[in-house]
Amino acid sequence: KQEVTQIPAALSVPEGENLVLNCSFTDSAIYNLQWFRQDPGKGLTSLLLIQSSQREQTSGRLNASLDKSSGRSTLYIAASQPGDSATYLCAVKETSGSRLTFGEGTQLTVNP
């Protein structure tokens, strides 16, 4: 059974810092990996999707990398802003089956 772990569970940083969120998964037979943002009381906003054949994806200040063989992904946020405060979730889509399997998320607070 696929298991997804996110470290750290919570992170608090001052505005302007660069930071890295980590995601690991136990079964490397994945089709893709998706990073989401969730604001309190809201649904999930898709940030980046990395196909299994890709090494990284970039969108603005966000960069996500994928090392499928070691079962790891990182989300790099450059020059963090208070508006980046949210819970960040990673999820993997396996090559078999229909589900996304999620980690429990990293709760990020960026202090002004």
Added chain:
Amino acid sequence: GAGVSQSPRYKVAKRGQDVALRCDPISGHVSLFWYQQALGQGPEFLTYFQNEAQLDKSGLPSDRFFAERPEGSVSTLKIQRTQQEDSAVYLCASSLGLAREQFFGPGTRLTVL
């Protein structure tokens, strides 16, 4: 264009009542997914539709949970005889295909008293 919408946004039910939660996917998205998110946890998969066909219901926790998508667009998740452990946020997502990027709605927060 419009994203995924869900209604109601909040639902309070007494234990034993039946509830129905609605999802309107993005127009043209053939794949539709339901997830359950407990407080402080990541979403857990419930079921998957391709058009009107329910192809995977392996995540439904009991036979009290039932989902349908009769015309391949709007979907309804029904929970019969609700229990306190059913209290959670129910999220709906849609995509252009099974392995494509999933887009989520705002969720329905269900509280069972």
